Amino acid sequence: MIEEVVSVDLAVHERLTVRKNRLAPKQLTGNEKRISIVTGTHGDELDGQYVCYEIVKQLNAHPEKLKGIVDIYPDVNPLGLDTGSRGIPMFDLDMNRVFPGDNNGAITEYLAAGIIDDIIGSDMCLDIHSSNIFVKEVPQVRLNDDNEEKLLPYAKLLNADFVWIYSSITVLEATLAYSLNNMGVPTLVVEMGVGHRINNAYCHQLIDGIFNMLIHMGIWEDEAPQVKQPIISTEGEVSIINAAQTGVFVAATDHMGAIEMGTHIGDIIEPIEGKVIQRIESPTNGIIFTLRENPVVYKGALIARVYGGKA
Secondary structure, three states: OEEEEEEEEOOOOOEEEEEEEEEOOOOOOOOOOEEEEEOOOOOOOOHHHHHHHHHHHHHHHOHHHEOOEEEEEOOOOHHHHHHOOOOEOOOOEOHHHOOOOOOOOOHHHHHHHHHHHHHOOOOEEEEEEEOOOOEEEEEEEEEEHHHHHHHHHHHOOOOOOEEEEEOHHHOOOOOHHHHHHHOOOOEEEEEEEOOOOOOHHHHHHHHHHHHHHHHHOOOEOOOOOOOOOOEEEEHHHEEEEEOOOOEEEEEOOOOOOEEOOOOEEEEEEEOOOOEEEEEEEOOOOEEEEEEEOOOEEOOOOEEEEEEOOOO
């Protein structure tokens, strides 16, 4: 059932509305588990749109298997999605920097508060993101080390290649995931793909993981799919490689391939002079889980992240 979550008047007789689709058994007992699946926080992240479509389609195809409540929030930043912009276009603001919001605040704070209020009470929340237009991410789950004990067992269910456990010092407090976890709703952040694109294979990998989670939570009754055992990493095991020069980046290695220290990851080139201005090599043995997608780089730009622990 399509429900309005929160809405607000805009200029010129327009109205901004955030909606969700609630899928539930016909006969409710009051004891059902509830999961909230949220995406579209950034308007340039499109993988989540396809994931929501497939989940709704599969749940509707077999309603007899649904034993709990699934709330789908496919687009919590409608203006961003409509314009293809990462933030909220009128305000030039990142939607994921205003949570938990304020019911008496400005438009964006009011929207954020309405979304939070609607999700509260869920037994689990998945906050699905793509990357931006600059780097590509393998399917991964990210969580704060303060919540590791509670969230890691759920993260392992999601068929991700990688689980990255952040230090709490680096976590932004105004994100949806931080706010919900702080309010008692277990929330995992999923990151995959690249901005303005849909990676079909990555999406279906995550969809299998989501149904695996639904089955383990007692929300979906079916045979559990086979899922990957993810690499588990802490922040200290990740090497971040940045550009030392401005130029054009040309990759020389596969995105998720295992590499050794000194492996040639790519070059930053200077086209007019026909020369390599920076050869980029891996600082460690490991696996690349983030790789530059947009070739144009400036000094300091992220090129790659390499997991250097034991696979």
